[in-house]
Amino acid sequence: MPDPQIEKLLIVQDRDVAVQKIEQELARIPQERSALEGHITAEEANIEAASHALKEKEVERSELDTEIKTKEEAIARFRTQQLEVKKNDEYRALTHQIEQTEQEISDLEERVIELLLEIDETSETFQEEKATIDARIVEEKKQITLLSEREENLKASIDEAKAAVETARSVVDENYLSHYDRVKKLSKRPPYVARIEAHKCGGCHLRVSNEVNGNALVAGEPHFCDQCARMVYA
Ligand SMILES: [Zn+2]
Structure with missing residues (x-):
């Protein structure tokens, strides 16, 4: 016949x-939330860095365009000057300048073509990665929302759960309760009230003494494991 006090304590324990x-x-929850938030921040920074790199290439390209235009204007100017000069060596000097500038333009145009290819590739990769990262961020933000909902639900249910503990405690004998509270404080984890089965404590799983094993059958007073000090019953 199990001790009725133990039966009541087992209910307290379940609710605890x-x-x-x-x-x-x-x-x-706060750790989970800050991990998600940290991840989102890092992802956003990655997108920002990639977008910045792409913009820099666009800027370089537009600078090159301007440079080419300036050089083309210079060539036009040299040609006009050629019409005005009288001396042959002045004319040749201008021809040389024109050829040199044309070569410079050709070099710049080559760089523009390279840059356009780079921009194409970077932009394609960027768009693909951004789409993936954006989707991941949406998912992570959804998880944060779910986390907040779970937090609300848990906060709402904890008061009810604590009230249920008090209800269960109110019908337990004082002596048993104070021992239970003491064991609960001492033990790192439940159970605080453990059944002895096959001579072993259900809390620490060690073999109890013959005395404890026998006493555990006796109702009316609390008994304790001689290995881990948990309250025991049989
Ligand atoms: Zn034990």
């Missing part, structure tokens, strides 16, 4: 464990 689970889950 339920509260602990809610508390543990609540405690994990």
